[in-house]
Amino acid sequence: MRQAGRYMSEYRQLRERYSLLDICRTPDLATAVTLQPVHRIEVDAAILFSDLLLPLEPMGIPFDFLKGEGPSIERPLRTEADLAAVRRFEPRESLSHVLTAIRQVQRELAGRVPLIGFAGAPFTLASYAIEGGHSTSFAHTKALMYGHPKAWHAFCDLIAELIGEYLAAQIEAGVDAVQVFDSWVGQLNAQDYREFILPHTRRIFDRISGLGVPTIHFGVGTGAILREIREAGGDVIGADWRTPLDEAWERIGSDRAVQGNLDPTVLLGPLDRIFEAIDDVLERAAGRPGHIFNLGHGILPMTPVEHVQAAARYVHQQTRQ
Numbered sequence: 001m002r003q004a005g006r007y008m009s010e011y012r013q014l015r016e017r018y019s020l021l022d023i024c025r026t027p028d029l030a031t032a033v034t035l036q037p038v039h040r041i042e043v044d045a046a047i048l049f050s051d052l053l054l055p056l057e058p059m060g061i062p063f064d065f066l067k068g069e070g071p072s073i074e075r076p077l078r079t080e081a082d083l084a085a086v087r088r089f090e091p092r093e094s095l096s097h098v099l100t101a102i103r104q105v106q107r108e109l110a111g112r113v114p115l116i117g118f119a120g121a122p123f124t125l126a127s128y129a130i131e132g133g134h135s136t137s138f139a140h141t142k143a144l145m146y147g148h149p150k151a152w153h154a155f156c157d158l159i160a161e162l163i164g165e166y167l168a169a170q171i172e173a174g175v176d177a178v179q180v181f182d183s184w185v186g187q188l189n190a191q192d193y194r195e196f197i198l199p200h201t202r203r204i205f206d207r208i209s210g211l212g213v214p215t216i217h218f219g220v221g222t223g224a225i226l227r228e229i230r231e232a233g234g235d236v237i238g239a240d241w242r243t244p245l246d247e248a249w250e251r252i253g254s255d256r257a258v259q260g261n262l263d264p265t266v267l268l269g270p271l272d273r274i275f276e277a278i279d280d281v282l283e284r285a286a287g288r289p290g291h292i293f294n295l296g297h298g299i300l301p302m303t304p305v306e307h308v309q310a311a312a313r314y315v316h317q318q319t320r321q
């Protein structure tokens with residue numbers, strides 16, 4: 001969950017010389033950044049350093065990251081015709097640098113911890129392509145979704161096909177697990193999720209389940225749609241911090257594993273507060289198998305790295321038998 005990033009001085013140093021996209025596109029740099037948290041924090045897995053937006057470029061949707069503003073799409077998709085013009089691509093060619101980074105990271109990790117690969121899910125990717133950047137209301141996205149359902153479904157179906165293939169390629173390259181990020185899908189109610197998203201996300205999981213690695217399905221603000229998310233797929237379902245872990249797990253069902261769910265902003269507070277919050281998550285997990293302790297979302301740039309280190313160490317102390 002944003003293991004690497006601006007809260008780490010070694011990452012900030014590298015970012016003085018290279019853009020975020022340079023790092024993502026240069027296997028040596030992506031490898032180095034992937035390993036930074038493994039060296040610094042007692043994490044039990046590494047997450048590949050990359051970005052969820054990388055597939056947009058070969059789809060014919062160029063973008064950049066603007067300082068302080070996040071992602072910016074050059075020409076956001078706003079019409080049915082824009083959606084229909086999106087291109088197919090072969091991830092093993094257009095995103096081969098990601099696959100090279102995976103092989104390189106695995107050589108360097110040499111089995112020390114497993115490596116997690118990832119990609120974005122249809123709603124989150126579509127919303128960046130349509131909004132053009134960060135959004136709070138997702139107005140353009142929903143206008144197209146409700147207004148042009150046929151074009152919406154064709155677009156999401158294409159995203160699902162490409163992302164399924166991209167994840168399959170990551171698995172072939174050697175990742176030990178994959179995480180599907182539908183970060184912003186909590187914007188939808190259960191009925192709309194079922195109608196506009198579920199079949200597409202399910203297509204991704206259908207493509208990758210059976211390839212021999214566990215799959216994780218993650219979103220933020222998804223308390224009201226956890227049942228539908230579970231239905232779409234994933235061996236592990238992510239739960240953010242808004243729903244207590246035990247309640248979230250009840251909705252997800254005891255036959256699935258759960259990942260979560262410490263509020264990442266708790267890491268900004270003092271250590272005793274952090275430990276108390278961790279205790280609460282662990283008590284709610286109650287030692288049941290299938291809980292992966294994690295943050296409910298990404299680490300914020302102003303988080304002291306010592307707090308992240310202390311939190312990981314504390315979780316290990318409390319759970320190692």
Ligand code: CP3
Binds near residue numbers: 001004047068183298
């Ligand atoms: O170590 C890791 O966690 C792996 C790296 C990773 C990045 N992006 C690198 C990155 C991962 C897993 C992602 C996924 C991603 N990218 C998501 C889904 C996860 C989530 O947060 O819900 C999303 C929505 C994106 C798109 C994206 N990339 C946004 C909205 C931003 C701006 C965020 C901000 O705070 O400004 C990015 C930039 C980005 N991608 C950073 C990192 C470490 C920020 C650091 C930088 O600018 O150097």
